[in-house]
Amino acid sequence: MPPAIPAQQAAARHLTGLVRFNAAPQGLAEQWLLGCCGSRRWAERVAAHRPYPTLDALLAAADEAGYDLSKADLDEALARETAALPHPDAPPAARTALGAALAAYEASFGHAFVISLDGVPAGERLNQVLAGIRSRLGNEREEERVVAAEELRRLARSRLTRSVAGS
Template identity: 80%
Template sequence: MRHTHPIAPVPRADRPTRPGVPEPTLTSDTHVPCRKPGSTDTPAIPAQNQGPSVRGLAGFNAASPADAEALLLSCCHSLRWAERVAAHRPYPTVDALLAAADEAGYDLSRADLDEALAAESSALPHPDAPPAARTALRAAHAAYESSFGHAFVISLDGVRPGERLDQVLAGIRSRLGNEPEEERVVAADELRRLARARLAFRLAEALTPRHSGP
């Protein structure tokens, strides 16, 4: 039985959603190479490595191999995964591209997974969250990283903004009890789901008109 780290309960930090402003996620959307476990650095939220600008699926299909791979690496930092997905262009639909990304995600080798996880960072709550919530979540992430040697990753796709903090804390509490190999399986699945969600977001964002002015 693995020793689990006690994690103090965190006060809820519900706040209204502002129209037109994307809710920050409580998981990694920022790739930072070689981040040391237990680091107290606070990554920007919702800062993301967006990669090169491409215009939706057509732009992705027509992009140079380097640009396509750079965009994919901003979703999952495994070079072999990015090369494999980029090499199968052109894709007839976004769904076909996402399915290919999923398939490649299932085939990550141990080294591929280590490479991808090393580039992840655990994000913190929105700056408006109570200080106690920020402190407790930072401690929870540090406990996880101390146990497993990489950032905690979890996909919050479909989780309502007001429930994300609780979801992350529940996930950390639950997964701290996993054996290392068991947790690698869970982390790999969450990373695959994150990569899919990030890729869908990147393609959709590229098609969203940008308006200037108020």
């Protein structure tokens, strides 16, 4: 039998994590999901539709539940988010710039800045966050809610994937 290749190993980890998620009691599954998206309704809905045959099926259900968030659900999820802090080794000027940008964003929109950084190399993340804040500060409140909701869905997908793989 040939040795497992990385893609097969990742698939095996996802399957093991998915089996655990599917078998978890409802309350535990919801708590697990709340770590991915802070909307209680979203977590209840995704947990209620178990078992999921594949990670892709779980992610599709998470997306669908994310698109159905009410204003109150989105507010709850955004209230549970915290802005990412720069790496401690980031230059002081960069930490200051990020702190000021995050404060301006939160003052304008009333919630933490959310952005998915999947696929962005670690060395480029601070610049990506700063550029995202700068570009989104010009949004109208409702336009920004739409953007933030999409970023929250993307974050939930990546958190779910990591959570299932690491469970």
